[in-house]
Amino acid sequence: MELSHKDLLGIEQLTAQEISLILDTAVSMKEVSAREIKKVPTLRGKTIISMFYEPSTRTRTSFEIAGKRLSADVINISASSSSVVKGETLEDTGRNLQAMNPDLLIVRHACAGAPKLLADALPTPVINAGDGSHEHPTQALLDAFTIRERLETLAGRSVLIVGDILHSRVARSNILLLNKMGAAVRVCGPLTMMPRAVEQLGVEYVPCLTDAVRDADVIMMLRIQKERQQGARFPNEREYSRFFGLNRAVLRHARGDVLIMHPGPVNRGVEISPDVMSLPYSIILDQVTNGVAVRMALMYLLTGK
């Protein structure tokens, strides 16, 4: 079986079978990362260009390590060094890079739909590494991989996502993926951070966090963009953490073995209290480890043929 699309622009385009294929492939990729020599020749001679039009450390590094463990040549272009500052359009930048015959483009952009613009214009496969508030498919896949690793299966599980759903590409991709795989998704947060008609995304909105955590198998806390939204969509960190932050008092209403996830970087003491981050069932660092494996799998599936 192979992926039916040239690109990975979002979870929306994937079938449940394709998601399973990616996750199954990632299992063997994870094994590579556990070896003493963490490199296989699979993508030797392939060129991967990652274009980050938005600052990111962990996602960019994760893609870079993934490419290198598969022996690909990985070139990073960041917004400040790219021709975007010289006034070139995104499409023209893409055509110029295309002229150098890359095998895969990885694109992060502040505008929803930007990776699709490139994917439509170029024959090279494109992986969306996050576009605006639209999708972040590799994050959702690594989250799914991490849950599957702990709970065997996604079907029938109950996943709670807490925070700024409105502006979160992580939440959008996760909701799509979890629904496709048969998990039930609940969301919680102030209404200022909920998309209109949030139920139509296939989730249940629960306003109160202590109610929302009840019987959840997994709690995903989203990062609060405090620099951008304080005062506007929530009064301040203190009130946010009191009503929508995860702490031990809230967890008393949850299952004892609930898994706690966060896409990072964490605002300690805001969305998650420090004592919760160190709990054994907090699998935030597993997510980071698995990100490399999932991205290796995608690189292989999109270019390896």
Added chain:
Amino acid sequence: MALLIRTARALDPSEGLDEILNILVEGGRITALGRDIEAPAGGDCDVIDAAGLIAAPGLIDMHTHLREPGQEYKETIASGARAAAAGGFTAVACMANTYPANDNASTTRYILERAREACVRVLPVAALTVGLKGTALTEMGDLKEAGAVALSDDGCSIADAQVMRLALEYARSFEMPVLCHCEDSSLSFGGVMHEGAVSAVLGLRPIAPAAEELIVQRDIALAEWVGHCVHIQHVSTAGSVRIIREAKARGVRVTAETAPHYFTLTDEAVRGFDTNTKMNPPLRSASDVAAIRQGLADGTIDVIASDHAPHSSLEKDVEFDHAAFGIVGLETMLPLTLALVSEGVLTLAQAVEKFTCNPAAVLGYGRARLKAGSVADITIIDPDMLWTLERGRLYSLSCNTPFFGRTFTGRAVYTIVGGTVVHALRA
């Protein structure tokens, strides 16, 4: 001690009650109502002979300014509560434009602490935005936990529509009612009276009715979009009444209040440059007054609230342009409303609803009722008493009212809070 209210016309529209009954109060609660209820044998029992009087559930004034903390020379929570009791009110909601503003849980707790010495119940309304500045949201969850019953930037309108939208959404997250002072200040800026024939004569800077109506329309549209309820404060124009009536017909969750001066006085009252005719929104035209009365009669306007706004001579004994907006109203609201009953605009039951179940529903306040088991907050009204408002006779610390010298019919003669008589005119 027990209290027996004898042969009162017991009137509680929400309970469908309107009959001559005895009401027995023990331990702060109503323990029995009935024709044959008598004082318990042997025990101490005060008796109020209420023949010819009306007993209603304790009246609520959902719009007052008690000025504490910060402007205690105008009013304190204790003095405002005494004025409320004298006016027949057992509970008052107080707005957030104090100094400091009630925009944080500490101030809410301070108000409630001070209210423990007050003779009526005090329901703090907290600010929607920090400092009522219309930019940053307050800690609404924290404020609710501290005891705030609702949210309002009364005195100011939030100018930025996106801030208002987010405030409504955030308030909805915590199921907090939002009360809206509707004024487009870019239009009303500098104005001191209604824009009409009288302002044309007096040369005072005008406030167009549209300044109110634009924001009534906006806030209803925002409430409809985000799915929260809004309550429009001090409706003063015919246009606002029409907008609210249409919204209600459409099923929008909007409620509204007006103040007695908006159905009693017109902008003609401003002709003498009496600063006690300066309020915000301003006294409007005769056709606006007629529309307010129609809105009260047909239920478009749910609540009558005083907008009790005490100011001292420092703010009022000055040029009309420089005077502060607002008048005291707690002690004149009930008779001015009873005048609507005698004029046939409202039934007595409608008038009582606008002070009891309607404001309680807006605030989500578990109010008293006239039934066994209820907290004994009771207002006893003499509907026929003729009296004249004289200078020096107000309980409020301030005396900024245009109604001195006016003769009223009807008055609260007993105000009972938790079974205790806190105001008695006849005792």
